[in-house]
Amino acid sequence: MTQKNIRSTIRANYLQPAFLICVGVLALSASAMSAVVKLAGIYMKKEPLPLKSPLSRLDSSKIIPYKVIAKEEIENPDVLESLGTEDYIQWNLEDTSVPADSKVRFCTLFITYYGQPDKVPHVPEECYIGSGLRRISSETVMLTIKPGERNTVKERQINAHYIVFAMTTPDTWGSEITFPVFYTFGVNGEYAGGREDTRLILNKNLFGKYSYFSKVEWKFYNNSLGRVTYPDKQDALVGSEKLLSVILPVLEKEHWPSELW
Numbered sequence: 001m002t003q004k005n006i007r008s009t010i011r012a013n014y015l016q017p018a019f020l021i022c023v024g025v026l027a028l029s030a031s032a033m034s035a036v037v038k039l040a041g042i043y044m045k046k047e048p049l050p051l052k053s054p055l056s057r058l059d060s061s062k063i064i065p066y067k068v069i070a071k072e073e074i075e076n077p078d079v080l081e082s083l084g085t086e087d088y089i090q091w092n093l094e095d096t097s098v099p100a101d102s103k104v105r106f107c108t109l110f111i112t113y114y115g116q117p118d119k120v121p122h123v124p125e126e127c128y129i130g131s132g133l134r135r136i137s138s139e140t141v142m143l144t145i146k147p148g149e150r151n152t153v154k155e156r157q158i159n160a161h162y163i164v165f166a167m168t169t170p171d172t173w174g175s176e177i178t179f180p181v182f183y184t185f186g187v188n189g190e191y192a193g194g195r196e197d198t199r200l201i202l203n204k205n206l207f208g209k210y211s212y213f214s215k216v217e218w219k220f221y222n223n224s225l226g227r228v229t230y231p232d233k234q235d236a237l238v239g240s241e242k243l244l245s246v247i248l249p250v251l252e253k254e255h256w257p258s259e260l261w
Contacts, residue, residue: 046116046205046208046209046210046211047116047209047210048115048116048210049115049116049210049211049212049257050115050257051087051113051115051255051256051257052254052255052256052257052258053254053255054087054255055087055088055089055111055113055255056089058089058250058251058254058255059250059254062250063093063246063247063250064246065095065096065097065246066093066094066095066096066107066243066246067093067094067096068091068092068093069092069093069094069106070091070092071089071090071091071092072090072091072092073090074088074090083112083122084112084114084122085112085113085114087112087113087114087115088110088111088112088113089109089110089111090108090109090110091108091109091110092106092107092108092109093106093107093108093109093243094106094107095107095239095242095243100224101222101224102222103220103221103222103229103230103231103232103235104220104222104231104235104236104238104239105220105222105224106220106221106222106223107218107219107220107221107239107243108218108219108221109216109217109218109243109247110215110216110217110218111214111215111216111217111251112214112215113212113214113255113256114212114213114214115210115212122215123161123183123194123195123215124163124181124183124217125138125163128163128165128181132167133165133166133167134165134166134167134176135163135164135165135166136164136165136166136178137163137164138161138162138163138164139161139162140159140160140161140162140193140194141159141160141161141162141182141193141237142157142158142159142160143157143158143159143160143184143237143240143241143244144156144157144241145157145158145241145244145245145248145249146241146245147245148245148246153245153248153249153252158184158191158193158244158248159184159191159192159193159194159197160182160183160184160191160193160240160244161182161183161184161193161194162180162181162182162233162236162237163180163181163182164178164179164180164181164233165178165179165180165181166178167179177228177230178230179219179221179230180219180220180230180231180233180236181217181218181219182217182218182219182236182240183215183216183217183218184215184216184244185197185198185213185214185215185216186213186214186215186216186248186251186252186256187201187202187211187212187213187214188201188202188205188208188211188212188213192213198213201213210257212256212257214251214256216244216247216248216251218240218243220235220236220239220240
C-alpha cells in the first residue's frame with residue numbers, strides 16, 4: 001500500500017460516524033463536567049492562602065519555658081528551592097524547666113508553611129536518608145495536647161509521625177547512634193501524621209477556595225559533658241506532648257489561617 005493510500009485510509013477511519021460520535025460525546029462530557037464542577041462551587045485548583053503573620057514573627061516570649069538559643073537560616077538557594085517554601089523557621093530551643101542533664105533539655109524545631117498546597121508534602125525521611133542515615137523504625141503516634149498557663153485550648157489528641165534513625169560518627173568508633181525525629185502536619189485546621197493523610201485532608205476540601213498545610217518537625221537531645229545524647233521513646237513522647245502543647249496554640253491563634261473561604 002502506498003503512503004498516499006495509507007493516509008487516505010486513516011482519514012477515512014477518522015471520518016467514520018462511530019468515531020465522530022465518540023469524539024462528540026467525550027467533548028460534551030468534558031464540557032458538562034466542567035459546568036457541573038463550576039455550578040457546584042467545587043475548586044479543583046486552590047488559590048494561595050497567606051499566613052496571618054509570618055512564622056519569622058513567632059513571639060518567643062509566648063513559648064516559655066522554651067528559650068530560643070539559635071535561629072538558623074537556609075543560605076543555599078538549591079536547598080531552599082527543594083524545600084518548596086520561604087515561609088519557615090528553624091530554631092534551637094532549650095527547655096529551662098527540666099534538669100540540665102535531661103535528654104529533652106534541647107530541641108531543634110523546624111516549621112514550614114505551604115499556602116498553595118499543589119505540592120507533594122515534604123517529609124524528613126527523604127532528607128535524613130538522602131544524607132546517608134539509616135531508618136530503624138517508623139510509626140504513627142497519638143500525642144495529647146493539653147491546656148497550660150499560657151493557653152486555654154481544650155485537651156485533644158493529634159496524629160504525629162515518630163521515626164528512629166541511626167548514624168555512625170567518628171567518636172563512636174564505628175558503632176551506631178540512634179535518635180528519634182517527630183513531625184506532624186497542620187492541614188486545613190486538622191492534623192495529619194503523614195503524607196498520605198495530609199493528601200486525604202486536602203482532597204476532601206472540595207468546596208473551599210483555599211487550602212494549606214504546615215509541617216512541624218522536632219528532635220530532642222542533650223550535649224552535656226561534650227557528648228550528644230538522645231531520649232528513649234517514652235521520654236521523647238512526653239517531651240513532644242509538652243512542646244506541642246506550647247507551640248501549636250500559638251501557631252493556631254496567631255499564624256495559621258483560621259478560615260478557608
